[in-house]
Amino acid sequence: MSDIMREAVKRHCKKYKYSAEYTRYWIENPFCEICGNHSDAPHHIRTRGAGGSDEAKNLIALCTTHHTEVHTMGVMSFADKYSQFFEKIIAALSERDAINIFVTRRPSDGCDS
Ligand SMILES: [Zn+2]
């Protein structure tokens, strides 16, 4: 990640009060873990609303397309479709979360859900 991008991510995370762990993950994982395009923000596999943390094991870097897709189809269908992430996703979820499907996507403000 370039210095300019790094500064932009830091400023953005500060503005939206993202944690240091979240910010670090974003800087260290600037590309979508599925397709390799630029990530718009790390996604919380277990949602923050469900008590998901900002630890690396609960985050996945996604481009706008894949980020929208996971919020639209729900994390379980997403895990089925992209089986290379199945284990990471399942490991981050509790049984109860696995039943929950999260559907709304905020504008590119990071991942608040
Ligand atoms: Zn992607």
Ligand SMILES: [Zn+2]
């Ligand atoms: Zn997200």
